[in-house]
Amino acid sequence: MFSLAQTIGVSGMAKRELVPFMIAFVIAEMFYKLGSFALECLEFLATWYLLSYAFDGLFRRGRGRG
Structure with a gap:
């Protein structure tokens, strides 16, 4: 978890993981x-x-199509 936060930042981690977590x-x-x-x-x-x-x-x- 710490490595992920260091790599993409806390806000990036929240954007990626908040919906699956909830x-x-x-x-x-x-x-x-x-x-x-x-x-x-x-x-x-x-x-x-x-x-x-x-x-x-x-x-x-979805990102690959745009």
Whole structure:
């Protein structure tokens, strides 16, 4: 996380990750009820990673057309 903030800056990181983070947070809050903080945290991080990957792919594809 620190390396990413140093590379693209805090504002750039917020622009890239805020939407996937918020969606992953809502999904985790609504659906991940395992009774174990560690497992729920891992599921949240995996969801955030997958959403970030998907948004990055959509962003690149959309930017390539213009």
